[in-house]
Every structure is written in structure tokens, then in C-alpha cells.
Amino acid sequence: MLKNIFQKLENPKRPLLGPNVKALQFWGLLLPKNVLKKYFYILMHILVTIFTATEYIDVWFVKSDMSLLLNNLKITMLATMSVIKVTTFLCWQKYWISIIEYVTKADLNQRMTSDKKKLELLSRFTKYCRKITYLYWSLMYTTVIIVMVQPIFKYVSSETYRLNVKNGTDTYLQVVSSWVPWDKNNVVGYLAASVYQSYAAIYGGGWITSFDTNSMVIMVFFRAELELLRIDSTNIFGSESKQDEHDIAMKRLKDCHRRHVELVKFARLFDSCLSPIMLLYMFVCSVMLCVTAYQITIETNPMQRFLTTEYLVFGVAQLFIYCWHSNDVLFASDNLMRGPYESIWWTKSVKYRKDLYLLVAQFNKTVVFSAGPFTMLTVATFINILKGAYSYYTLLSQSQMK
Known part of the structure; x- marks a missing residue:
């Protein structure tokens, strides 16, 4: 069954980005040409954006309760990131479309080769892209399901909580803490709020998965293209036993130069679209990791602690995957210069x-992605963010002990 579903997500015209583009279309990040469908998706986006605003309003009402405030804060910041991702994607849609089309065109051109080494590399990277896409989707929706069932689980598993809710000393646990213009403490009002909150959680999850996996796969593509360029630049003049003619060698050399110029151009365009988001992402993840880690230490219910831990894993995974793949691109870019030197250049004339x-000299241009103008997205940056989050956590813990 799963195999059939995965097969339907494939697109022969987009062998690398097939499932990712379909996800972008399904969740409305790539707006359809049909006017009715287009405005339907815009309405859906506006509703979730309004919902995120109500989360900020709710902060005012729960500010006296540290537990509720922290719970609201971690989800509100994640929702804010989702809104910013979608807003920038829609505003810069023409740039994202040009990046997607470039990736598709370059990928298809490389798949036309008869070189077994290159075909094997392409197959390996395609399988890897499918794995990170489907695993990320699974992790995201596991988190969404946990957020949605958490109130039900607490109500069923805790007799004390049920009694407190019935006698009015405690309130219903919300799916996502948000403000609504009606009473949430009666059954009807609570159910109505829960439906809206669940819709926002599901749709927000769709935003995150489609945007993030698309960006991650594009990063993988840049790494693959850099490795393919290294292979091609190694074979510019053929082998030592079978050297190629002048015209063939010059054609290969010019093709490698053209491809790298194009790659650098679109890598910079991709970075300009992603960099502002990643700058905010780093700050949000630092706070979210700090808050979630603190909640784990103060939580007494084992199941609640497990659910919060899963949320922490998702938060760490989000940032780590970006930093890891950007780090891979940086290393592939640095290693690209070895390609021409691995060719049989010593057998050729000065010309x-x-x-x-x-x-x-062209290959010497570094390809790497950044978080604003301040830092590059690398594993070292990720470790520094974890250190910062731990510092915030220590500060928060000490302030609560006083």
C-alpha cells in the first residue's frame, strides 16, 4: 500500500523533486493557475495566519502561569516560522519556481549520461532524498498527532485532572494554546476551539514539511552537482591510455565552466531566499529547545515527559538537517578544485x-548557505546553537529556583 502511495508521488519529468513539488502544490505554496483554487489556498493561508496571531493574544491571558506560558511560547514561535516561510515563498514565488526549474533541468541533463559512475551517484542521491523527505514527513506528523491527542490522553489517563475539570478548579487542556472570542471552558466552546486548533496544526505541519523537504532536497542537489562536476572535470582530457581530441576536450572544459557558473548563480539565488528565514530559525530554535528542555525537567508525568521529548527531537532535527546538508555542500565545493588537477593535465601543452x-579559478568560488549576514549554516554553527540553548535553559532553571 505504501509503495503504491509513494509511486503516485513520483513524477518522471521531475525525477529528483517529484514528491517535493507535489507537496508544495498540495499545501498551496505553489499556487495553481486556476483562479478559484488559487484564492481558496490564499484563504487557507490567511486563516492559519490569523490563528497564529491569536496565539500571541493568548500569551497575555496565560502570562501568570509559567507552564502554560512556556507551552504557548514554543508552539507559537514554531507557528510564526511557518507563517514567515509561506509568506516569503509566496512573495518570492517566481524565484523559487526558477530554482526548481533549474534543478529539474540540470538533473535531467545529467541523467542522460551513459557513465555508470555518474548514474550510480545520481541513483544514490535520489534514494537519499526520498528517505529524508518521507522520514521528515513522518516525524512532523508524529509531532502533529501528539499535539492533537495530548489533551485527550491527559483527560483519559489522569483521574485527578478529570475531577478538577468537572468541579471547575482546572481548565481543559487545549490542542494549541490560542485565544477565541467565546468561552473555551464549556464543552461546546472547547470542542469548537479544538477543531480550529487542529486544523491549524495540520495545515501548519503541511507548510513546514513541504517547505523544509523541498529546501533540503535542493541542498542535496547542489552537493550532487558539485560531485558530478568534479567527475567531469577529471575526465576533460580523457584517460592517460586514451586521450581525447582537442575539440572534445575544449567542449568538456567549456561545459564544466558553464555548469559551474549556472550553479553558483542559482545557489546564490537559493541562499538569498533561504538566508533570512534561517537567521530567524536559529533564534526560534534556540528558544524552543531551551523551553522544551526545561519542560522535560519539571514534568512529573512520564508520558507527558515522553511527548515533550519527542517535540524536542523534532526541534533539534529541523535545524540539524539544514546545517548538515549545507555543511555537505561546503565540503563538496572545497573539494571541487581537485577535479581539474586529477585530470591528465601534465600531458598537455601550456595552452x-x-x-x-x-x-x-571558477571552481574556487565557494558554495555555501548562510543564516543572514552573520554566519554560515554548518555543523559547527549547529553545535554553537545547542550551546546557546543550553545556556538559556540553565538561566531559566536558576531563575525558577530562586
Whole structure:
């Protein structure tokens, strides 16, 4: 059954980005040309954006309760990130479409080769992209389901909580803490609020999964293209036993130069679309990790602690995957210069070597992604964020002990 579902997500015209583009279309990040469908998705986006605003309003009403405030804070910040991702994606849609089309075109061109080594590399990276896409979707919706069933689980598992709710000394646990213009403490009002909150959680989860997995797969593509360029630049002049003719060698050299120029151009465009989001993402994740870690230490219910831990794992995974793949691109970019030097350049005349030097100068341009103008997205940056989150956690813990 799962195999059939995964097969339907594939698109022969987009062998690398097939499931990711379909997810973007399904959740309305890539707006359809049909006017009715387009405005339907815009309405859905507006409703979730309004819901995120009500989460901020609710902060005022729960500010006296530290537990409720922290719970509201971690989910509100994640929802804010979702809204910002979608808003920027819609505003910069033409740039995102051009990036997606470039990735698709370049990927298809490489798949036309008969080189077994390159085909094997493409197959390996495609399988890897499917794994991170489907695993990320699974992790996200596990988190969404946990958020949605948490109130039901607490009501069923805790007799004390049920009695407190019935006698009015405690309130219903919300799916997502948010303000509504009606009383949430009666059954009808609570159910109505829960439906709206569940809709926002599901749709927000769709936003996050479609945006993040698309961005991650594009990062993987840049790494794959850099590795393919290294292979091609190694074979510019053929092998030592079978050297290729002048015209063929020059054609390969020019093709490698053109492809790298194009890659750098679209990598910078991709970074300009992603960088502002990642800057805010780093701050949000630091606070979210700090808050979630603190909740785990003060939570006494084992199941609640497990659910909060799962949320923490999701928060760490989100940022780590971005930093890991950007780090891979950086290393592939640094290693690309070795390609021309691994060719049989020493058998060629000075004229060829000059042309090869121009290619090396082009390859010397570093491809890496950033979080604003302050830092690069690397594993080292991720570790620094964890250190910062731990510092905030320590400060919060000490302030509560006083």
C-alpha cells in the first residue's frame, strides 16, 4: 500500500523533486493557475495566519502561569516560522519556481549520461532524498498527532485532572494554546476551539514539511552537482591510455565552466531566499529547545515527559538537517578544485593548462548557505546553537529556583 502511495508521488519529468513539488502544490505554496483554487489556498493561508496571531493574544491571558506560558511560547514561535516561510515563498514565488526549474533541468541533463559512475551517484542521491523527505514527513506528523491527542490522553489517563475539570478548579487542556472570542471552558466552546486548533496544526505541519523537504532536497542537489562536476572535470582530457581530441576536450572544459557558473548563480539565488528565514530559525530554535528542555525537567508525568521529548527531537532535527546538508555542500565545493588537477593535465601543452587554470579559478568560488549576514549554516554553527540553548535553559532553571 505504501509503495503504491509513494509511486503516485513520483513524477518522471521531475525525477529528483517529484514528491517535493507535489507537496508544495498540495499545501498551496505553489499556487495553481486556476483562479478559484488559487484564492481558496490564499484563504487557507490567511486563516492559519490569523490563528497564529491569536496565539500571541493568548500569551497575555496565560502570562501568570509559567507552564502554560512556556507551552504557548514554543508552539507559537514554531507557528510564526511557518507563517514567515509561506509568506516569503509566496512573495518570492517566481524565484523559487526558477530554482526548481533549474534543478529539474540540470538533473535531467545529467541523467542522460551513459557513465555508470555518474548514474550510480545520481541513483544514490535520489534514494537519499526520498528517505529524508518521507522520514521528515513522518516525524512532523508524529509531532502533529501528539499535539492533537495530548489533551485527550491527559483527560483519559489522569483521574485527578478529570475531577478538577468537572468541579471547575482546572481548565481543559487545549490542542494549541490560542485565544477565541467565546468561552473555551464549556464543552461546546472547547470542542469548537479544538477543531480550529487542529486544523491549524495540520495545515501548519503541511507548510513546514513541504517547505523544509523541498529546501533540503535542493541542498542535496547542489552537493550532487558539485560531485558530478568534479567527475567531469577529471575526465576533460580523457584517460592517460586514451586521450581525447582537442575539440572534445575544449567542449568538456567549456561545459564544466558553464555548469559551474549556472550553479553558483542559482545557489546564490537559493541562499538569498533561504538566508533570512534561517537567521530567524536559529533564534526560534534556540528558544524552543531551551523551553522544551526545561519542560522535560519539571514534568512529573512520564508520558507527558515522553511527548515533550519527542517535540524536542523534532526541534533539534529541523535545524540539524539544514546545517548538515549545507555543511555537505561546503565540503563538496572545497573539494571541487581537485577535479581539474586529477585530470591528465601534465600531458598537455601550456595552452591547455592556461584554459584549465581559468576553470580552476571558477571552481574556487565557494558554495555555501548562510543564516543572514552573520554566519554560515554548518555543523559547527549547529553545535554553537545547542550551546546557546543550553545556556538559556540553565538561566531559566536558576531563575525558577530562586
